[in-house]
Amino acid sequence: MIKTKKIPKATITRLSMYYRQLELLEFDGYRMVSSEKLAWLCQINPAQVRKDLGYFGEFGVRGVGYDVIDLQAQIKKILSLNRDWNFGIAGMGNMGCAIFLHRDLALRGFKCVAAFDNALDRIGMPLPGGMRIRDIRELKTAIRDLNIEIGVITTPASEAQGVADLFMEGHVNAILNFAPARINAPDCCLVENMDFTITMDVLTYQLRQKIAA
């Protein structure tokens, strides 16, 4: 073992948040920022900010703070935001189209290079930008030909596992799953779930607690 001291996933999430705030700070003309200010913007504790950054190096100047531009560059490198990533979408319903058309993803270097569905009336349909919806059966070859590195699942829950399996057969080992279903995958494949039906349940639970109190 060389030195990896186990970085919490939450730290990575926050790094991404810091980056967005730094973009805004730069836009607003700030040159330096303290851990206190950055923490306030992200609604967390200043020590947390310093500890998170501390995992990757010493980026600040004591008594002064962090250089807004420089810290952006550092985080960019850590999160490898300085390169593009190709992704493919399976399931071109409303959610699939919404992801396909989402500005913020393209803006951040996430390029949708292919969109798939299994419905005959969708296959072949043109998409903005000149692409067409492909038959899900082309998934495996498309992964190779178009160098798809990330699979986005926006199918109904019942189809999610099957589609995930197709992605994995094509050796995609990062999946973002929007379907309200748990994906079974070996350790070699990363899965992140974005199930807002669960989030809604959590929200209403908390809401009722608050009402009761």
Next chain:
Amino acid sequence: MIKTKKIPKATITRLSMYYRQLELLEFDGYRMVSSEKLAWLCQINPAQVRKDLGYFGEFGVRGVGYDVIDLQAQIKKILSLNRDWNFGIAGMGNMGCAIFLHRDLALRGFKCVAAFDNALDRIGMPLPGGMRIRDIRELKTAIRDLNIEIGVITTPASEAQGVADLFMEGHVNAILNFAPARINAPDCCLVENMDFTITMDVLTYQLRQKIAA
């Protein structure tokens, strides 16, 4: 203090997951399920399942397991899934429409009772089901008239805070925010963020770690 022993938010999230698995188990004809099986389905530790349920009561039968139907009913009550919740959407772009049309939400008792935008070419536009997109300036009165309890934000990042403020002025105190922006809100208002640009960053970070290894 009566007895509330601080239930982790993660427990609530898992309860929601258990519920989905129980629905599937019932559908597949299972009558009983062990913590081990339920844990396996959710890809977690069996002790976790038992501890989570233990916060709310004793729902199992020792030596046997949990009654699939009964446990569903218990969780339903805990998460107050046995009532409907009204929500309103602000920002009827692709993502807003996707949420509006999402089957799984309606299926789980989350009813969209109003949709808002500030773009003149969208206001008044008919939506499936007979509703029309309202002017965002009607938000406050609509909250009262239609009893909106949850605000869903699907605007661009730059608009998110403003819209959140409108919801809060109308005394909505639960917000689900899809915009890649941090919402500032007092403690009385719950905010859950679903920022998949952040999730993408986390995914690619992990992916690169894996590639490097």
Next chain:
DNA sequence: CATTGTGAACTCATTCACAGCG
């Protein structure tokens, strides 16, 4: 002298291990 960087203390969550019970 204001602010970083970081070990130590603390808080919170998960897992173990086994007593309790049907």
Next chain:
DNA sequence: CGCTGTGAATGAGTTCACAATG
């Protein structure tokens, strides 16, 4: 005998507190 329920042990993540320093 098998599986639940739970206190105790472990582990992870956050916050504190202060020494280090530009």
